[in-house]
Amino acid sequence: MxxxxxxxxxxxxxxxxxxxxxxxxxxxxxxxxxxxxxxxxxxxxxxxxxxxxxxxxxxxxxxxxxxxxxxxxxxxxxxxxxxxxxxxxxxxxxxxxxxxxxxxxxxxxxxxxxxxxxxxxxxxxxxxxxxxxxxxxxxxxxxxxxxxxxxxxxxxxxxxxxxxAAELDTPWPLRLIAAIDENRGLGIEGRLLAHVPDDMAHFKSLTAGNVVIMGRKTAESLPKEAPLNDRINIVLSRSLPALPGFIVSNGLADLWQILGEIHKAHPDKTFWCIGGGEVYRELLPYVRVAEITRLRGCYKADTWLPELSGFQLDHEQEMEQGSFQRWLRIDRERNDNGDIS
Structure with a gap:
């Protein structure tokens, strides 16, 4: 720009x-x-x-x-x-x-x-x-x-x-990661559309050592009492009282407080929204970067990723089953040369 x-x-x-x-x-x-x-x-x-x-x-x-x-x-x-x-x-x-x-x-x-x-x-x-x-x-x-x-x-x-202050100091504190097909389908009956080794490795490389935020269905789809290793796991649910291995957040106000405390203790950690569909919709207004695995073809799906309105494609890397895309929010900070940072 x-x-x-x-x-x-x-x-x-x-x-x-x-x-x-x-x-x-x-x-x-x-x-x-x-x-x-x-x-x-x-x-x-x-x-x-x-x-x-x-x-x-x-x-x-x-x-x-x-x-x-x-x-x-x-x-x-x-x-x-x-x-x-x-x-x-x-x-x-x-x-x-x-x-x-x-x-x-x-x-x-x-x-x-x-x-x-x-x-x-x-x-x-x-x-x-x-x-x-x-x-x-x-x-x-x-x-x-x-x-x-x-x-x-x-x-x-x-x-x-x-x-x-022990507060998140950015308007868009979150990143989003998802794998979708050509119709923006995310999953079917609580499962991923496909298990793609390259996508799994990509997911792990970006989220390892950081914070992942998910909905109840996504959390419950993981092995019992075994959330994602080497990550702080947060489940966003207004009805779930507790879940072993997870920090439970009962709403956005509670989530910002939890993330603020984590940020104060671990300022280098990034916050990733990893699904499912309802959580993507609720948290998309607070996302600055979206990492999308775009799978070739169309799958049977019952959950879809919302349109990334207000974002533009910044980078795309081809892979065997599709491509890795990085989308950046258009209203983002720029450096002193006016370039995207």
């Missing part, structure tokens, strides 16, 4: 302290990535911070993001305000609790000083919960004559309580 010469960078601060704070911020980032003429460029780590201004409220999770957009600044601001409304933001009181807060911090080559918008943000250099995440993605950005990294070393900033 070629870089758009009309695009420029806007840096944002996001925060939430009501409800499922981390997932609310991730959903806000997914919606920002869907704004027309806009690319979500970078996302900082998530930070746990004490309330600011009005102290009798829950703590916040905060992060920063950078976007590349061709929209005028005020048009982009209005899109962010729409996202706040969509996610339940109601502006009852200044500095009060809120479901989601999206602030524009700075815009490349532009300044504003109006009642509607001031850029750079007037409080940018006063708040650790703004500066620390911003340092992750734009430490050399100059604000009021100093870099963001230098502002973070000011005693008044270092004295503020802030720490890395």
């Amino acid at each position: 070629n870089r758009d010469d009309t695009a420029y960078t806007i840096w944002l601060s996001l925060g939430a302290n009501l409800g499922n704070r981390g997932e609310t911020i991730r959903e806000a980032l997914r919606k920002i990535a869907a704004i027309p003429a806009t690319c979500l460029w970078q996302v900082a780590s998530f930070y746990e911070t004490a309330p600011w201004g009005k102290l009798d409220q829950p703590g916040f999770i905060n992060t920063a993001a950078a976007v590349r957009t061709s929209l005028p600044v005020l048009a982009f601001l209005h899109e962010c305000q729409r996202i706040e409304r969509d996610l339940g933001r109601v502006r009852h009181e200044h500095w009060g609790a809120r479901t989601i807060d999206i602030d524009l911090l700075a815009a490349e080559g532009q300044r504003f000083d109006t009642e509607e918008l001031r850029l750079p943000h007037p409080y940018l250099t006063e708040r650790a919960f703004v500066l620390y995440p911003l340092r992750d993605i734009a430490g050399r950005l100059i604000v009021k004559g100093k870099t963001v990294a230098a502002w973070c070393e000011e005693p008044a900033i270092k004295s503020q309580a802030i720490e890395l």
